[in-house]
Amino acid sequence: MKRNILLINPWIYDFAAYDFWLKPLGLLYIAGFLRKNGYNVHLVDCLNPAHPEFKHETHIKPPKRKSWGNGNYPKENIWKPEPLADIPKRYNRYGITLRIFRKELLGIKRPDLVFVTSMMTYWYPGVFEAIKIIRETLPGVPVVLGGNYVTLCPSHASENSCADFTIAGEGERNIPNLLKDIFGDDPLFIPDLSDLDSYPLPAFDLMPNKDQVPILTSKGCPYRCTYCASHILNNGFRRRDPIKVVDEIEYWNKLYGITNFSFYDDALLVDSKASVIPMLKEIIKRELGCNFHCPNGLHLREITGEISNLMFRAGFRTIRFGLETASVKRQIETGGKITNEELKETAAHLKNAGYRSRDIGVYLLCGLPGQAASEVRESINLVKSCGAKPIIAEFSPIPGTPIWKESVKASPYNISKEPLFHNNSLLSCRGEELTYEMYRELKMLARTGVRDRG
Numbered sequence: 001m002k003r004n005i006l007l008i009n010p011w012i013y014d015f016a017a018y019d020f021w022l023k024p025l026g027l028l029y030i031a032g033f034l035r036k037n038g039y040n041v042h043l044v045d046c047l048n049p050a051h052p053e054f055k056h057e058t059h060i061k062p063p064k065r066k067s068w069g070n071g072n073y074p075k076e077n078i079w080k081p082e083p084l085a086d087i088p089k090r091y092n093r094y095g096i097t098l099r100i101f102r103k104e105l106l107g108i109k110r111p112d113l114v115f116v117t118s119m120m121t122y123w124y125p126g127v128f129e130a131i132k133i134i135r136e137t138l139p140g141v142p143v144v145l146g147g148n149y150v151t152l153c154p155s156h157a158s159e160n161s162c163a164d165f166t167i168a169g170e171g172e173r174n175i176p177n178l179l180k181d182i183f184g185d186d187p188l189f190i191p192d193l194s195d196l197d198s199y200p201l202p203a204f205d206l207m208p209n210k211d212q213v214p215i216l217t218s219k220g221c222p223y224r225c226t227y228c229a230s231h232i233l234n235n236g237f238r239r240r241d242p243i244k245v246v247d248e249i250e251y252w253n254k255l256y257g258i259t260n261f262s263f264y265d266d267a268l269l270v271d272s273k274a275s276v277i278p279m280l281k282e283i284i285k286r287e288l289g290c291n292f293h294c295p296n297g298l299h300l301r302e303i304t305g306e307i308s309n310l311m312f313r314a315g316f317r318t319i320r321f322g323l324e325t326a327s328v329k330r331q332i333e334t335g336g337k338i339t340n341e342e343l344k345e346t347a348a349h350l351k352n353a354g355y356r357s358r359d360i361g362v363y364l365l366c367g368l369p370g371q372a373a374s375e376v377r378e379s380i381n382l383v384k385s386c387g388a389k390p391i392i393a394e395f396s397p398i399p400g401t402p403i404w405k406e407s408v409k410a411s412p413y414n415i416s417k418e419p420l421f422h423n424n425s426l427l428s429c430r431g432e433e434l435t436y437e438m439y440r441e442l443k444m445l446a447r448t449g450v451r452d453r454g
């Protein structure tokens with residue numbers, strides 16, 4: 001008889017959260033893998049903004065959703081975890097209510113195993129809540145926890161989560177051994193880990209809310225920026241065949257009428273001749289009429305006139321880039337992924353292709369160790385002067401990154417011991433020179449005065 005595995009995408013517990021095309025892609029890949037190995041899979045998505053049971057939750061305001069698959073989450077104000085007690089901000093549970101979650105768990109066939117995913121390190125309270133309720137409602141069923149939080153904070157996860165197993169790293173790599181240990185099952189199918197095209201498609205059919213589909217054309221990144229965890233989370237840089245990526249897009253489009261897709265790559269544009277250029281040409285050729293969104297920062301350096309035109313024609317609507325800082329010194333110190341000259345050229349290419357200033361979002365890090373407010377201000381002004389839109393991205397320190405030691409030194413919080421202090425809203429590594437007041441002013445400055453010129 002087939003075994004049943006329950007997959008859980010937990011809530012976000014945070015001061016703020018916005019559904020910027022966010023789906024549990026890693027968990028859906030694992031579901032595809034499990035299915036291919038003959039397991040029955042069922043998913044409970046705690047972040048489903050459109051759960052039918054919300055009609056009975058009259059205390060919750062219906063969230064504003066956008067037609068492109070992004071928008072607000074339903075939310076409830078909750079108690080702050082003790083380490084955050086002094087932070088003068090409201091703390092929320094984003095997603096379905098606890099009652100709906102319990103009802104979901106009690107309404108399904110008892111599983112043989114539960115897989116729980118995790119994303120940001122500082123979102124672990126929502127993960128722990130899910131595990132606690134699973135233990136109450138499904139006593140005796142083993143719980144496995146994986147995902148980015150476990151990979152980045154393995155000891156914290158194994159010591160505090162109450163999961164039976166905590167598994168760091170790529171699921172496809174580690175789950176076969178786990179299934180052997182728990183059930184004695186030998187896998188029928190293991191993908192070639194060096195070939196992303198051998199992975200089964202993510203089991204997107206399990207998602208209750210099919211408003212958009214996330215796509216991954218590659219894993220990892222050839223750069224090594226000091227603040228980024230990409231190299232810890234991925235084993236090298238691997239890419240899919242660009243035509244197979246378009247086959248996947250067309251598949252979801254034909255099957256469910258999906259017209260919005262978001263790219264989750266760390267390095268979508270790198271090595272463009274072999275990857276993104278053929279992909280864009282194929283999307284245009286097939287006349288799919290879809291919208292594409294890149295919420296994660298793209299590499300400015302890779303943009304040419306040709307790529308800009310192809311992106312525009314293919315339907316790339318939301319484009320975000322990572323500049324991080326206009327300080328030449330810091331650009332070099334943190335990895336040298338971009339120069340200010342390249343930003344100017346890129347913005348001009350994108351404008352020529354038809355994008356407006358407000359379409360060209362450029363992320364700027366704020367709150368890096370030792371970073372002065374003037375550096376962020378100058379970065380904002382540079383982005384504006386190039387005819388693009390600056391977007392402040394608050395620095396979140398990540399264990400294992402090259403900048404980690406410096407972050408630990410700079411922070412008044414115990415970021416080594418407590419992942420809640422990695423929360424980007426805290427600006428936990430800012431120097432005294434960059435006050436919250438200044439940060440708010442910088443946010444305002446970034447938001448105002450982006451004009452469409454030329």
Ligand code: B12
Pocket residue numbers: 016017018020021022023024025026027029030115116117118119120121122144145146147148151152167169170171172175216220227228229230233234263264265266295296297393394395396397398422424
């Ligand atoms: C896409 C993305 C986003 C998207 C959202 C997508 C999402 N689902 O959340 C957007 C652009 C919105 C986003 C925003 C931010 N992000 Co982000 N994001 C990513 C990114 C690039 C990919 C995540 C992903 O889906 N990968 C693809 C899937 C296939 O992989 P996966 O989820 O890891 O799953 C695999 C394994 O983890 C494992 N696995 C997963 N679940 C399970 C479960 C079990 C049981 C097992 C065994 C295994 C397992 O197997 C899976 C398959 O191989 C990661 C970097 C990265 N390469 O992972 C950063 C990353 C997670 N983000 C990060 C950051 C800093 C942010 C921001 C704070 C940036 C900012 N300053 O504004 C914001 C915060 C958003 C918020 N609301 O607070 C950091 C993490 C910070 C932290 N402390 O945890 C990362 C690591 C990037 C970095 N800088 O290094 N992000």
Ligand code: SF4
Pocket residue numbers: 221222223224225228229230266267322335337
């Ligand atoms: S280029 Fe982007 S994904 Fe690559 S290491 Fe730097 S920040 Fe990370």
